[in-house]
Amino acid sequence: MGILSVVADAADSVGWMRALILHGPGDLRLEEVVDPPPGPGEVVLQVEYAMTCGTDAKILRNGCHPALPDPPAPFGHEATGHVVAVGTGVAWPAVGDAVVVANSAPCGTCFFCGRDRPSLCESLVYLWGTFAERVLVPARIVAVNMLPRPAALDPRLAAMIEPLACAIRGVQRSQAAAGDTVVIVGGGVQGQFLTACLSRRGCEVVVCDPHPNRRERAMRFGATRTLDAPRDDAGARVVRAQTPGGRGADVVFEAVGRPETWQVAVALARSGGEVNLYGGCPPGSTVTLPTEALHYNELRLQGSYHHTPQAVREALALLVDSAVPFAELVGEPVGLEEVAAVLAESGVKRPVVPI
Numbered sequence: 513m514g515i516l517s518v519v520a521d522a523a524d525s526v527g528w529m530r531a532l533i534l535h536g537p538g539d540l541r542l543e544e545v546v547d548p549p550p551g552p553g554e555v556v557l558q559v560e561y562a563m564t565c566g567t568d569a570k571i572l573r574n575g576c577h578p579a580l581p582d583p584p585a586p587f588g589h590e591a592t593g594h595v596v597a598v599g600t601g602v603a604w605p606a607v608g609d610a611v612v613v614a615n616s617a618p619c620g621t622c623f624f625c626g627r628d629r630p631s632l633c634e635s636l637v638y639l640w641g642t643f644a645e646r647v648l649v650p651a652r653i654v655a656v657n658m659l660p661r662p663a664a665l666d667p668r669l670a671a672m673i674e675p676l677a678c679a680i681r682g683v684q685r686s687q688a689a690a691g692d693t694v695v696i697v698g699g700g701v702q703g704q705f706l707t708a709c710l711s712r713r714g715c716e717v718v719v720c721d722p723h724p725n726r727r728e729r730a731m732r733f734g735a736t737r738t739l740d741a742p743r744d745d746a747g748a749r750v751v752r753a754q755t756p757g758g759r760g761a762d763v764v765f766e767a768v769g770r771p772e773t774w775q776v777a778v779a780l781a782r783s784g785g786e787v788n789l790y791g792g793c794p795p796g797s798t799v800t801l802p803t804e805a806l807h808y809n810e811l812r813l814q815g816s817y818h819h820t821p822q823a824v825r826e827a828l829a830l831l832v833d834s835a836v837p838f839a840e841l842v843g844e845p846v847g848l849e850e851v852a853a854v855l856a857e858s859g860v861k862r863p864v865v866p867i
Contacts, residue, residue: 530866531644532587532848537575540587540852545644550599553651555658557613561845562642562864563590563671566701566769567792569855574795579616579638586641588851588864589615592661592670596646602654612670613649614657614677614824615639631681631818643851645866657824665832668842668863675861676838677819677827679705682790683713684823685816688763690714693755695780697741698767698791699726701841701861706765706790707733708836718761720751732837743772748779760785767791771799778802783809790816 527547534540550556568588571577592612595605605611618625618633625633637652649658661670679702688694692715696703699721710717711734719730719738727738742748752760760782766773769791778801781787793799805811819827831838843860854862 529645530848531641532851533584534572534575534580534587535584537573539575539583540572542848547646548648550597550602550648551651552600553602553654554599555595555602555605555649555654556597557591557593557611557647557649558596559591559642559644559647559866560593560610560667561591561671562588562644562866563668564851564854564862564864565590565675570769570792570794572852572855576795578795579636580640586644586647588641588643589639590671590674591642591647592667592673593647599651605654605658605660610661610663610667612659612661612673612828613639613653614819614821615653615674616818617650617653617656618821619652620656630820636818643848643864643866656821659825659828662828662832665828666839668845669831669838670828671863672838672842672861673824673827673831674819675702676705676830677823678702678816679709680826680830681819681823682706682765682788682816683709685814686710686763686765686788687786687812688713688715692716692762693718694763694765695720695751695755695761696730696735696765696767697773697777697780698765698769699723699730699738700767702790703765703767704729704733704841706767707735708830708834710765711735715763718751718754729840732840734836742776742780744776745779748776751780755782759783762786763788765790769793771797774799775801778805778811778813781809781811784811785809786812786814788814788816792817 531545595609616638618630622634641647694715695718716736719735720741722741763786764777764780765788766777843862845863845865
């Protein structure tokens, strides 16, 4: 495949590329599709690395996502690469520039953007289709959330700027302060990100996970200690007993995304504590919570969705400057043909090399 020409008016100049297309639950197909020509303000990115994500695994299982176009739909949302074409009106970047790109951008003018809640923007523009040789980046994302990729940054790490930005946003929403005991339920990739961010804030982080290797990794990401995952009320009591005075955690982050672990997370918080329901549960799921604990213990419950332009920039700086061993979360590269099988795995992210 040649580099996409900026001008592609003639029929014989139309190029083709390989891309993964989602057709329904569990139905992911590698297809030949037309190269995307850039419109005004848009950029075409030659994907150097895309990155697998737990959200991709959920989308593949369910065959849908609230922000994803109806199938058949382009798949994948984390990537870094080089610009190969730009539309009219693009002052930066230029063809050949190495960039990182977030998977969305807020409008900056709606009700929620006006109240400094850009993750709730009423017209978020999303990026889909990074599991491909090239991807068209919408104009708003180019203007708001496309950044130069520092030469010192490993491109494989750069590709995961978006999920790290989500963790940074989650911690920003928290009242966790230096010296607070924070329990994180779930030691997967997002649990490790949260651990690193909260540790840098000076919190005493306790990570609960059933897998010994994840618990060991959490210690390298800044956890004070680790425990087995609580699966029920009895398990929650064991974890609470390990908190100061046995009162429970000052702050709890649920980083699994299951209704049952949401319930356990609430049981781990002390009176007056905070519970951040960070993990996204399956569509249509519900949870039952104890009214007595919520009311009489004055618990503060909140969700945390997505990221912000500020968090994206902080994530890039953290990836470049931090001593956190982010590379431990990145497995061996795979090709487009292997993505479906990889999404059935867990524990690390896998860089996808489209060409």
